[in-house]
Amino acid sequence: xxxxxxxxxxxxxxxxxxxxxxxxxxxxxxxxxxxxxxxxxxxxxxxxxxxxxxxxxxxxxxxxxxxxxxxxxxxxxxxxxxxxxxxxxxxxxxxxxxxxxxxxxxxxxxxxxxxxxxxxxxxxxxxxxxxxxxxxxxxxxxxxxxxxxxxxxxxxxxxxxxxxxxxxxxxxxxxxxxxxxxxxxxxxxxxxxxxxxxxxxxxxxxxxxxxxxxxxxxxxxxxxxxxxxxxxxxxxxxxxxxxxxxxxxxxxxxxxxxxxxxxxxxxxxxxxxxxxxxxxxxxxxxxxxxxxxxxxxxxxxxxxxxxxxxxxxxxxxxxxxxxxxxxxxxxxxxxxxxxxxxxxxxxxxxxxxxxxxxxxxxxxxxxxxxxxxxxxxxxxxxxxxxxxxxxxxxxxxxxxxxxxxxxxxxxxxxxxxxxxxxxxxxxxxxxxxxxxxxxxxxxxxxxxxxxxxxxxxxxxxxxxxxxxxxxxxxxxxxxxxxxxxxxxxxxxxxxxxxxxxxxxxxxxxxxxxxxxxxxxxxxxxxxxxxxxxxxxxxxxxxxxxxxxxxxxxxxxxxxxxxxxxxxxxxxxxxxxxxxxxxxxxxxxxxxxxxxxxxxxxxxxxxxxxxxxxxxxxxxxxxxxxxxxxxxxxxxxxxxxxxxxxxxxxxxxxxxxxx
Numbered sequence: 001x002x003x004x005x006x007x008x009x010x011x012x013x014x015x016x017x018x019x020x021x022x023x024x025x026x027x028x029x030x031x032x033x034x035x036x037x038x039x040x041x042x043x044x045x046x047x048x049x050x051x052x053x054x055x056x057x058x059x060x061x062x063x064x065x066x067x068x069x070x071x072x073x074x075x076x077x078x079x080x081x082x083x084x085x086x087x088x089x090x091x092x093x094x095x096x097x098x099x100x101x102x103x104x105x106x107x108x109x110x111x112x113x114x115x116x117x118x119x120x121x122x123x124x125x126x127x128x129x130x131x132x133x134x135x136x137x138x139x140x141x142x143x144x145x146x147x148x149x150x151x152x153x154x155x156x157x158x159x160x161x162x163x164x165x166x167x168x169x170x171x172x173x174x175x176x177x178x179x180x181x182x183x184x185x186x187x188x189x190x191x192x193x194x195x196x197x198x199x200x201x202x203x204x205x206x207x208x209x210x211x212x213x214x215x216x217x218x219x220x221x222x223x224x225x226x227x228x229x230x231x232x233x234x235x236x237x238x239x240x241x242x243x244x245x246x247x248x249x250x251x252x253x254x255x256x257x258x259x260x261x262x263x264x265x266x267x268x269x270x271x272x273x274x275x276x277x278x279x280x281x282x283x284x285x286x287x288x289x290x291x292x293x294x295x296x297x298x299x300x301x302x303x304x305x306x307x308x309x310x311x312x313x314x315x316x317x318x319x320x321x322x323x324x325x326x327x328x329x330x331x332x333x334x335x336x337x338x339x340x341x342x343x344x345x346x347x348x349x350x351x352x353x354x355x356x357x358x359x360x361x362x363x364x365x366x367x368x369x370x371x372x373x374x375x376x377x378x379x380x381x382x383x384x385x386x387x388x389x390x391x392x393x394x395x396x397x398x399x400x401x402x403x404x405x406x407x408x409x410x411x412x413x414x415x416x417x418x419x420x421x422x423x424x425x426x427x428x429x430x431x432x433x434x435x436x437x438x439x440x441x442x443x444x445x446x447x448x449x450x451x452x453x454x455x456x457x458x459x460x461x462x463x464x465x466x467x468x469x470x471x472x473x474x475x476x477x478x479x480x481x482x483x484x485x486x487x488x489x490x491x492x493x494x495x496x497x498x499x500x501x502x503x504x505x506x507x508x509x510x511x512x513x514x515x516x517x518x519x520x521x522x523x524x525x526x527x528x529x530x531x532x533x534x535x536x537x538x539x540x541x542x543x544x545x546x547x548x549x550x551x552x553x554x555x556x557x558x559x560x561x562x563x564x565x566x567x568x569x570x571x572x573x574x575x576x577x578x579x580x581x582x583x584x585x586x587x588x589x590x591x592x593x594x595x596x597x598x599x600x601x602x603x604x605x606x607x608x609x610x611x612x613x614x615x616x617x618x619x620x621x622x623x624x625x626x627x628x629x630x631x632x633x634x635x636x637x638x639x640x641x642x643x644x645x646x647x648x649x650x651x652x653x654x655x656x657x658x
Contacts, residue, residue, distance in 0.1 A: 060198030063217030064159060066244025068173060068207055070253040071279075071484055076173050077208070079159050083140050085132040089120060091152025098150060099131065105146050106139050108132055114299040119178065133160070133296050161201070161295045167288040169256045171316040172249070172416075172482060174206020175291035177298075195219050204294065206316075207247060207482065210416045214486050217244035246487040248494075250279035258609055259284045261621050262602045263589070268569075269317035270587035271465035271480075272606060275575060277499045278469070278478030280414075281583060281610070285317040310565075319414070322422045322458040323588050326544030326595070327382045328573045329453030331515050332467060333390060334375050336402035338511040342394050345514045348374040355388035358445050362388045365545075379518035379542065380526035384452050391451025396442060399450055400426035405506040406467040407477065408459055414480045415497070422463055425456035454547055464586030468573040471519075472540075472581035475505040475512050516540060520578045528572070531600040537611050540581075541574030541603065543595035546588075567591040572599035576607045583610050 068077035085106060092098050099116075102108060112132055119129045135143075140155055147153070161176050179187070179202045187196045196202075197219060203209035220241030259270050263286045272282040287309075293302050306314055315321060337343035353369030355362040364370070364384040370377070378386035391399065404410060409424025423429075427442040434440045449455035462480060470477040479502050485494040519540035523532045527543040546569040570592040575584035585603060592598035601624050608614045 059222045061220035061222055061239075061241040062159065062198045063219055063241035064243040065161060065176070066215040066217065066489065067246050068215075069246060069248045070256075071248065071250055071281075072252065073248070074253050075164060076169065076249070076253060078162050078164070080162050081157060081159055082133060083135040084130040084156050084158050085135060085143065086128045086154055086156050087116070087131050088128045088152045088154075093151075098153065102131070102150065102153065105143055106132060106135070111299050111301070114301060115297045118300050118303075119297045128154070128156070130158070130296065133158075163291045163295075165253065165257075166290045166292060168260060169251065169253060169283070170206075170288045170291045171285040171318065172206055172251060172256075172283045173291060174208035174210075175204055175294040176201045176208050177204045177294050201295075205418075206416060207249065211247050211483065211486070214247055215244040217489070218242035243489045245489050248484045248487060249482055250274075250281065250484045250497075251283055251482065252281055252610075254615070255282045255606065255609055256284060258615060258621075259602065259606060260286060260288065262605060262624050266592060267311055267317070267590040268588045268592075269321055269461040270585060270602070270606075271318050271461045272583055272585040272610075273465055273469050273480055275469035275472040275478065275581050275584045278480050279484065280480055280482045282585075282606070283318050283482060284587075285315070285319070285321070287311050287313040289313045316418065317588075318461050319416065319418055320420050320460070321588075322420065322460055323569055323571070324455075324457050324546040325453035325459055325464060326546035326569070326571050327384075327453060328464065328542050328544035328571050328586070328595070329457065330382065330387055330451075331379055331471070331519060331542050331573075332403060332406060332408075333387055333399070333451055334379060334518070335471075335507055335511055335515045336399060337375075337390055337394065338514060339402055339507055340394065340398060342398075343375060343390065345375045348372045349386055349389055351383055351385040353385070355385050355392075355448070357388075357392065357448055360445060362448055375514065376518045376521060379515070380521040382522075382527050382543065387451035388448050389451075391447050391449075392444070396447045396450065397426050397428075399447075400424055400429075406470055407463055407502075408467060410463070412462055412466050412480050413502070414462060415483050419462065420460060422459040423456055424459075425450065453544060461586050461588055464571075464573055465584060468575060468586050469581075469584040470506060471512060471515065472575035472584045474509055475507045477502040477506055516578070519574075523574070527596045528574075528600040531596070531604045535604065535608070537576055537607070538578040539574055539576035539607055540578045541572060541600065543600055544571035544573070545569070545594050546571055548591065564591055568593055570595040570598040572596075572603050574600075574603050574607075576611060583607065 064079055067075055067079075070076055085102070087095070087098070089095055099108065099113065108131065116129060116131050132139075135155070143155060147155075163170070163173060163175070178200055179196070183202055187193055195216070195218060199216070199219065203212040203215065208215065218241060220239045222239075223237040255272070259272075259282050263270075263284065266286060268284075268286050270282060270284040271280065273280050289306055293306075298306075334343070338345070349372070351364060351369035351371060351373050353364045353367060355364075362384070365382070369385060370381050370383045373381065373383045373386050375386075377383065400409075403424055409422050411419050411421055425446075430442050431440045446455060450457060466477065466480050469480075479500040481497050483497050485496045487494050519542055520538060522528055522543070523539045523541050528541050532539055548566055548568060568591070570589040571587065572595045573584075573586040575581040583606070585606060587599050587602065589595075589598045589602075605616050605620075605624070608616075
């Protein structure tokens with residue numbers, strides 16, 4: 001029997017289903033409409049920005065670094081543009097294999113590989129690192145033809161720092177290097193972290209570090225449209241970068257070169273300054289290093305050679321090296337005696353050739369002594385016994401207080417980072433420096449050697465030069481500085497460095513006159529007279545010999561029997577012209593022996609260049625270097641025959657022609 005369908009019921013169920021489906025569709029349409037309204041209206045600005053960011057990219061434009069000039073405008077640090085072959089390690093599956101394959105296309109040396117490995121250790125894997133720098137146009141074209149083979153490898157144009165005179169004045173100028181992790185964190189916490197976006201290098205030493213804010217410049221930005229693959233298609237907007245400012249130094253690079261040449265292979269330091277202004281004219285530390293090694297990232301072999309050298313070429317001896325001042329301390333001791341009333345200029349003592357204290361014989365450098373010695377003679381003849389007695393009479397704390405006024409044991413405040421204080425001893429210092437009670441006690445016998453610049457005394461050549469300049473400037477202490485002015489790159493207007501006096505006159509003019517008279521006598525009839533024979537000006541100075549190795553009591557010092565690095569240091573402090581000083585200096589030649597033989601001749605040539613415009617010939621420079629090499633062994637005891645040749649090179653000649 002056939003069952004009849006209920007058509008009405010079926011239609012009702014169909015209508016219900018259609019209605020439900022319609023309501024569902026309408027609900028979905030409502031949700032889509034609401035979502036569309038939310039995206040188009042509520043989140044319009046946010047999504048528009050995201051879309052724009054997907055379409056465009058903001059690229060930082062690294063500024064040109066400012067140049068560094070000497071006082072006459074000679075360029076000491078500048079920039080050049082070059083192509084580099086760069087690798088992003090995170091995008092390369094087999095790094096060593098890729099480098100080997102690249103070596104078949106371009107010349108990649110073992111040094112390039114070592115430097116690249118060192119950069120990898122210091123950087124993150126997603127950073128682009130230079131494998132080869134300064135590619136020629138031919139090399140760029142050769143790689144471009146093979147580029148498809150090397151994922152994560154690309155050619156980039158970069159600005160590189162260049163130091164045209166290499167090792168010359170490297171401790172002053174410093175160098176730049178890649179920004180490390182600690183420096184990145186510090187920059188991110190600074191007031192303007194965006195200014196270093198895209199920048200990979202920063203000043204690491206010297207003026208490059210100390211004047212980083214002036215030299216870096218202001219980073220610009222380029223807004224570019226990018227393809228789906230992330231490649232730039234066109235530039236939309238640009239805000240150019242602002243180059244760094246020009247930093248002009250106070251040093252004379254020709255004078256700097258003269259001194260470095262005169263030192264030759266010797267270790268040491270010399271600081272020359274204008275006593276009236278505090279401008280540093282030469283700031284020498286020997287040996288030096290080539291800052292260009294650091295620009296592209298120094299390789300491990302070169303770094304090891306510099307870092308492990310016993311000569312310590314990376315040590316800025318003028319700023320951070322401390323030395324006992326030896327007899328160059330005596331003029332300041334004599335002035336301290338006048339200031340405190342411990343001595344009068346005419347007051348004399350008997351010098352038998354030694355001073356006995358506590359059963360210990362403190363010997364004078366002259367066998368049999370100097371006889372009756374007053375203050376003038378004590379400086380001119382460099383009488384040790386006079387200052388043994390004086391130090392004992394004054395006491396360590398009185399000496400400390402007087403010497404501190406001249407800046408000994410104090411920071412000078414020079415405009416370069418890294419200066420050390422040195423050591424000016426006192427009873428309070430010793431209590432703080434040592435832990436055991438017996439070590440903290442100051443013994444009277446320790447005071448005696450302070451009088452001749454030995455004992456705990458240790459100062460930098462910068463401090464010695466500043467103190468010498470203060471004497472030359474009639475007791476007015478000026479703040480030493482290496483930067484003469486900063487020139488704004490946009491306005492070209494210079495911003496001079498202030499000629500800042502540190503304080504009031506540190507000693508009475510009449511007392512300073514006594515010491516200055518004696519210092520003139522040193523160069524006329526005293527220990528350095530032979531070095532200034534025939535000079536066309538009057539100079540003042542004081543030689544010094546500082547003990548490095550303590551010989552046993554009763555034994556005689558013989559340089560040839562002692563290891564070269566344990567021999568005495570040669571020191572000298574001087575200024576000229578004596579009547580109205582224009583230059584003052586302090587210097588040390590390490591382990592060279594007598595200051596009169598190995599330091600004063602260099603000072604003579606410095607003064608002749610600065611005051612007379614005379615630059616010595618290469619033969620004359622070689623003669624000074626030879627005398628220095630022989631003197632510690634007793635083979636050369638005078639350099640008075642090293643006079644200026646008639647054909648000496650003029651200071652106006654190019655550096656390369658001398």
